[in-house]
Amino acid sequence: MKITDGQVEIDYEACFGCSICQLHCPAQCLKLKKALFDDLLGQGAAAVIDNLPKNTFYVSFIKNVTRLCDCGKHPGEIISPDIGVLFSSNPVAIDKASVDLINKVNGRDVFKEANHKDPLSHVKFCREYISRTWDYEMTEI
Numbered sequence: 105m106k107i108t109d110g111q112v113e114i115d116y117e118a119c120f121g122c123s124i125c126q127l128h129c130p131a132q133c134l135k136l137k138k139a140l141f142d143d144l145l146g147q148g149a150a151a152v153i154d155n156l157p158k159n160t161f162y163v164s165f166i167k168n169v170t171r172l173c174d175c176g177k178h179p180g181e182i183i184s185p186d187i188g189v190l191f192s193s194n195p196v197a198i199d200k201a202s203v204d205l206i207n208k209v210n211g212r213d214v215f216k217e218a219n220h221k222d223p224l225s226h227v228k229f230c231r232e233y234i235s236r237t238w239d240y241e242m243t244e245i
Contacts, residue, residue: 124221142221146229153195153234164190164202171218183214192240199227200238 106113123141126134138144153160166187170179184206192198203223207213215223222228231238 122219122221124219127221140225140229142225143229145226146231146233149195149226149230150233153230160193162192162195162198164192164198166190166202166205169206169214171215180218183218184210194236194238194240196227196231196234196236196238197240200224201240201242203227 123136126136126140166184166189168182168186169184170182172179187205187209190198190201190205192201203215206215213223227238
C-alpha cells in the first residue's frame with residue numbers, strides 16, 4: 105500500500121486481506137469493502153462447528169508454531185517451542201487455551217508481536233456466532 109497524490113493505492117494481488125492496515129490506520133481512513141477478515145474467519149468456523157455432531161471432540165497440536173501457523177504456504181520460522189497436545193469438546197476454549205499456553209511458555213504475546221494484531225480476534229467473533237464460552241479448566245495428564 106502507498107499514498108500517491110493523497111490517494112491510497114492498494115496492491116490487491118499482494119494483499120492477504122488480513123485487515124491489519126485498516127486496524128492500524130492512524131487516520132482511520134481505510135474502510136473494508138465487506139468485513140474484517142477475522143469476522144469472516146469466525147463466521148466460517150461457526151458454520152462448520154454448527155454443522156458438526158454435538159459430540160465432536162477437538163484436538164490442538166501445539167508443535168512447530170510459526171508466525172502464520174498452518175495458514176500460509178510459507179508459514180515462516182518457528183516462534184515458540186513445542187508445548188503439547190490439547191483436547192476439548194469446546195472449539196473456542198481450546199483455541200483460547202492454546203494461545204494462552206504459547207504466551208505463558210514464551211513470557212509474551214508472540215503472535216501479537218509477529219502479526220501486529222490480536223491473535224484471538226477470529227476466536228472472539230466465532231464465540232459470538234456459536235454462543236460458546238472460552239473459559240476452560242486445564243487438566244494435565
